[in-house]
Amino acid sequence: MRPVRRLRETPGARDAFxxxxxxxxxxxxxxxxxxxxxxxxxYRHNFRETAVTRPxxxxxxxxxxxxxxxxxxxxxxxxxxxxxxAADVAAALAGGDDGDGRVWLEDWVxxxxxxxxxxxxxxxxxxxxWEKATGKEYERALPGGESDGRNAEAAxxxxxxxxxVWDELEARRALPPELYVLExxxxxxxxxxxxxxxxxxxxxxxxxxxxxxxxxxMGDYSAHVLDRAREEVAHHGSRVSGLVLEATxxxxxxxxxxxxxxxxxxxxxxxxxxxxxxxxxRGRAYLAQVRSYLPAADAxxxxxxxxxxxxxxxxxxxxxxxxxxxLLSESAPDKFGDTGxxxxxxxxxxxxxxxxxxxxxxxxxxxxxxxxxxxxxxxxPLLGATGDxxxxxxxxxxASFAGTLPxxxxxxxxxxxxxxxxxxxxxxxxxxxxxxxxxxxxxxVNGPLLALLASRRGFDVAFTPFKQRPGSHVKTLTAxxxxxxCCPRRSSGRIRSPNGSSASKPSTTSAGSxxxx
Amino acid sequence: xxxxxxxxxxxIDYFLARMPGVRIERRAKAxxxxxxxxxxxxxxxxxGQASLGLAADYExxxxxxxxxxxxxxxxxxxxxxxxxxxxxxxxxxxGPADLVRALxxxxxxxxxxxHAAGAAFLQIDEPFLAGYPEQAKLAVEAVNIVTSGVPATxxxxxxxxxRYARPSWEGHYxxxxxxxxxANIDQITLEFARKGTEDLRLLAVHEWDxxxxxxxxxVKSARVETPDLVAARIRRALEYVPPExxxxxxxxxxxxxxxxxxxxxxxxxxxxxxxxxxELG
Numbered sequence: 001m002r003p004v005r006r007l008r009e010t011p012g013a014r015d016a017f018x019x020x021x022x023x024x025x026x027x028x029x030x031x032x033x034x035x036x037x038x039x040x041x042x043y044r045h046n047f048r049e050t051a052v053t054r055p056x057x058x059x060x061x062x063x064x065x066x067x068x069x070x071x072x073x074x075x076x077x078x079x080x081x082x083x084x085x086a087a088d089v090a091a092a093l094a095g096g097d098d099g100d101g102r103v104w105l106e107d108w109v110x111x112x113x114x115x116x117x118x119x120x121x122x123x124x125x126x127x128x129x130w131e132k133a134t135g136k137e138y139e140r141a142l143p144g145g146e147s148d149g150r151n152a153e154a155a156x157x158x159x160x161x162x163x164x165v166w167d168e169l170e171a172r173r174a175l176p177p178e179l180y181v182l183e184x185x186x187x188x189x190x191x192x193x194x195x196x197x198x199x200x201x202x203x204x205x206x207x208x209x210x211x212x213x214x215x216x217x218m219g220d221y222s223a224h225v226l227d228r229a230r231e232e233v234a235h236h237g238s239r240v241s242g243l244v245l246e247a248t249x250x251x252x253x254x255x256x257x258x259x260x261x262x263x264x265x266x267x268x269x270x271x272x273x274x275x276x277x278x279x280x281x282r283g284r285a286y287l288a289q290v291r292s293y294l295p296a297a298d299a300x301x302x303x304x305x306x307x308x309x310x311x312x313x314x315x316x317x318x319x320x321x322x323x324x325x326x327l328l329s330e331s332a333p334d335k336f337g338d339t340g341x342x343x344x345x346x347x348x349x350x351x352x353x354x355x356x357x358x359x360x361x362x363x364x365x366x367x368x369x370x371x372x373x374x375x376x377x378x379x380x381p382l383l384g385a386t387g388d389x390x391x392x393x394x395x396x397x398x399a400s401f402a403g404t405l406p407x408x409x410x411x412x413x414x415x416x417x418x419x420x421x422x423x424x425x426x427x428x429x430x431x432x433x434x435x436x437x438x439x440x441x442x443x444x445v446n447g448p449l450l451a452l453l454a455s456r457r458g459f460d461v462a463f464t465p466f467k468q469r470p471g472s473h474v475k476t477l478t479a480x481x482x483x484x485x486c487c488p489r490r491s492s493g494r495i496r497s498p499n500g501s502s503a504s505k506p507s508t509t510s511a512g513s514x515x516x517x
Numbered sequence: 518x519x520x521x522x523x524x525x526x527x528x529i530d531y532f533l534a535r536m537p538g539v540r541i542e543r544r545a546k547a548x549x550x551x552x553x554x555x556x557x558x559x560x561x562x563x564x565g566q567a568s569l570g571l572a573a574d575y576e577x578x579x580x581x582x583x584x585x586x587x588x589x590x591x592x593x594x595x596x597x598x599x600x601x602x603x604x605x606x607x608x609x610x611x612g613p614a615d616l617v618r619a620l621x622x623x624x625x626x627x628x629x630x631x632h633a634a635g636a637a638f639l640q641i642d643e644p645f646l647a648g649y650p651e652q653a654k655l656a657v658e659a660v661n662i663v664t665s666g667v668p669a670t671x672x673x674x675x676x677x678x679x680r681y682a683r684p685s686w687e688g689h690y691x692x693x694x695x696x697x698x699x700a701n702i703d704q705i706t707l708e709f710a711r712k713g714t715e716d717l718r719l720l721a722v723h724e725w726d727x728x729x730x731x732x733x734x735x736v737k738s739a740r741v742e743t744p745d746l747v748a749a750r751i752r753r754a755l756e757y758v759p760p761e762x763x764x765x766x767x768x769x770x771x772x773x774x775x776x777x778x779x780x781x782x783x784x785x786x787x788x789x790x791x792x793x794x795x796e797l798g
Binding site: 174406455483 | 547548550551552650677678680681683684685686687688689691692
C-alpha cells in the first residue's frame with residue numbers, strides 16, 4: 001500500500017477496497033501467490049492501465065510464473081463505481097497478453113531499453129515539429145510553465161562561491177588560465193543568461209576580471225533547444241560555447257574537460273533519462289521488464305484516422321522512431337500528407353502507449369551493468385536495507401552523473417536540480433514514475449543510489465530543498481570532493497605554523513576530516 | 518623495486534591503525550580508500566621502539582628480490598591531517614604542529630628499524646601537503662625529524678593526491694621552495710606526467726642540487742604512454758637535471774589502474790628510459 005497519505009485523504013480510494021477484494025476472491029486466482037500493490041499514479045498521462053498483472057518469473061529466460069502481482073491505480077478508482085473496479089480487476093487477472101488484441105511495439109526488455117525512451121529521444125530531437133503541431137513551447141508543458149533554471153538570486157550565490165574558491169587558488173598560483181562552467185540541459189537559455197549576466201555584474205564589482213577567463217559551455221541533446229539558448233546568450237559572444245551531446249555519454253564528448261570544471265549545473269535532465277526498475281519480492285531481487293503496446297481500441301482508432309491497416313501501426317511507429325516525422329511523411333506520403341500528419345500519428349501513438357510488466361530474477365548483481373563502469377554491486381546496500389521494495393535504478397542519470405564527476409576540478413561542484421527521491425523509504429510509500437510530460441518521459445531519480453555511487457568515487461552528496469521554488473518536489477543535489485580542507489567553503493581550519501604566526505582556528509575534532517559544509 | 522604495497526588499504530589508515538596512541542572508534546568502511554576517523558585523546562608516546570611493523574614489510578620485499586628496493590611510507594604531515602581528538606587541539610597549548618612533530622618522532626623509530634633491517638633507500642610520501650602549501654616549512658621540519666640519524670638515501674615524494682584515482686588538489690610546486698632546500702633528503706620526487714613539465718623550471722630557479730624523482734607515467738589515466746612519449750618527457754627533464762641526478766618513476770602509486778594497464782605503463786616507462794639511456798651513451 002504505497003499511497004499512504006492519499007488513502008487517508010481520499011475516501012473514494014478507501015471505498016475501492018471492498019470491490020477490489022471481492023473481485024480478487026471471485027477470480028479464482030491462487031491467492032497464496034498473489035500480491036496486490038496499490039499506487040496513486042499522479043501523472044494523468046502515464047503508461048499503466050488502471051489494473052494490471054505482473055508475473056513473477058522463476059528464471060530470467062521466462063518460464064511459468066511462480067507468483068503474480070496485481071498493481072492498481074487508486075487515483076483512477078477514487079471516483080469509480082464498484083462495478084468498474086470489479087471489471088478492471090477481472091480483466092487484469094484474466095488476460096494481459098496477446099488475447100486482448102493489443103499491438104505490441106517491442107519484445108520484453110529492461111525498462112531503460114524500452115521504446116518509451118526512444119519516443120522520449122524523438123521528442124527532443126524533433127521538438128520543433130512537435131511544438132509546431134501543439135502550438136506551444138515545451139516549457140509550458142512543465143509544471144508551473146517554466147523550467148527551474150532562471151533565477152538570478154541562485155546564480156548570485158553560486159558565483160560568489162566560485163569567486164571565493166578562485167581567489168584562494170589565485171593566491172597560491174593554482175588557478176588555471178581558463179575557468180570552465182558547464183551547464184547540461186540548457187532549456188531555452190534562461191539559466192545561462194541569468195548566470196552570465198549576473199557574473200558580468202559581480203565580476204565588475206569584484207575586480208578580478210574572471211569574466212575574461214570564463215568559458216561557459218552549454219550542452220544539450222536537442223539542437224533546436226541549443227539554438228534557442230544560443231540566441232538568449234548571444235551578447236556574451238565567445239565566452240559561451242554550445243555542444244550537442246548526450247548526457248549519458250559525456251566522456252565521449254567532454255574528455256577535454258576532465259578535472260577542469262569548477263561548476264557543473266544540471267537542471268531537470270536526470271528525470272528524463274532511461275531507467276530500469278528493480279524490486280525485492282519476498283527477499284529476492286528482480287528486474288522489472290517492460291513491453292510497450294497500444295491497446296486494441298486505440299490501435300484501431302489510429303489505423304482508422306490515418307487510413308492504414310491495423311497491422312501497419314506498429315511498423316510505422318517503429319519507422320517513425322528510426323527516421324522522425326519529416327522523413328516518415330516523405331517516405332509514406334499516401335499515409336501522411338505532410339510532417340504535421342506524421343506528428344499527429346506520433347502524438348496519437350504516444351498518447352495511447354502502455355507498458356506491460358513482469359519480474360525476472362536478478363541473478364548476480366555483478367553481472368548487471370547499470371551504466372558504463374557501474375555494476376549492480378552498487379545496489380547491494382540498497383536492496384539489502386529495505387525489505388520488499390521496488391525502486392528506480394536511474395541508469396541514464398547514473399551514467400551521466402558518473403561521467404560528470406571526473407569533469408570536476410578538485411574544488412569544483414556539481415549542482416543539480418531535479419526530482420530526486422532522497423530516502424529509500426519513499427519508494428515504499430509513494431509512486432515516483434514513470435509518467436508522460438507532453439511528448440517526453442519523466443521519472444524521479446534514485447537519489448540514494450547516486451549518493452552511493454558518488455561515495456565510491458570520493459565525493460560527498462547533499463540534498464536540499466530547491467530554494468527558488470518552495471514547496472516544489474524539486475530537490476537540489478550538490479556533489480563535491482570528499483574531505484578537502486583548503487577551499488574556503490570547506491575549510492576546517494589551518495594548522496598553526498611552527499612560529500605560531502598563522503591561522504584560523506583549527507577544528508578540535510579532526511584537523512582534516514570535517515565533512516564539507 | 519617495490520612490492521606494490523598491496524597490504525596497505527590506503528596511504529593513511531595502514532599507518533594510523535598501528536600507530537600507538539591513535540584511537541580508531543569504527544573500523545568498518547565501505548571502500549578501501551575511505552579513511553577512518555582517527556583521534557588522539559592524549560599526547561602520542563615519544564619515539565621509542567618501532568611498532569608499525571614496517572621493517573617486517575621491508576623484509577618481505579627483500580625476500581622476493583635481490584634488486585635495489587625503494588621503501589615508502591606516508592609522512593608525518595599527511596598522517597596528522599587525519600587525526601582529530603582533543604590532545605593536539607589549539608586550546609591545549611600543544612597544537613596540531615606538535616602532532617606533526619610527535620608523528621615524525623614515531624616514524625623516525627620506524628626509519629631506524631628499517632635501516633637496521635637493511636633498507637638503504639627510503640621515501641617519505643606527503644600526499645596531503647599540496648593542499649596546505651603554507652605548511653611546507655612545518656612539513657620539512659618534520660621530515661628532518663624522520664630522517665635524523667638514519668644514514669639511508671632519502672627521497673621526499675609530494676604529489677597532488679591520488680585518492681579515488683583523482684587529484685585532490687591542483688596548483689604548482691612553488692610552495693615547496695625554498696622550504697625543500699632545507700630538507701635533509703637526497704631526492705625530491707614529483708609528479709609531472711599528468712601536470713606537465715612547467716614546474717621543472719623551479720629546480721633551476723631554486724638551484725636544486727640533489728636528485729629528482731621524475732614522474733613520467735600518469736597514474737590517473739588508463740591511457741598507456743608510449744616509450745617515445747616517456748623518452749620525450751625525460752629529455753625535457755634533462756634540460757634541468759643532469760642524468761646522474763635523474764631517477765625515472767611513475768607520478769605516484771599505480772593501485773587504481775587495472776593490472777594489465779599498470780604493467781604496460783611500467784613497460785613503457787622502462788623502454789622510454791632505455792631509449793634516452795642509449796642516446797646518452
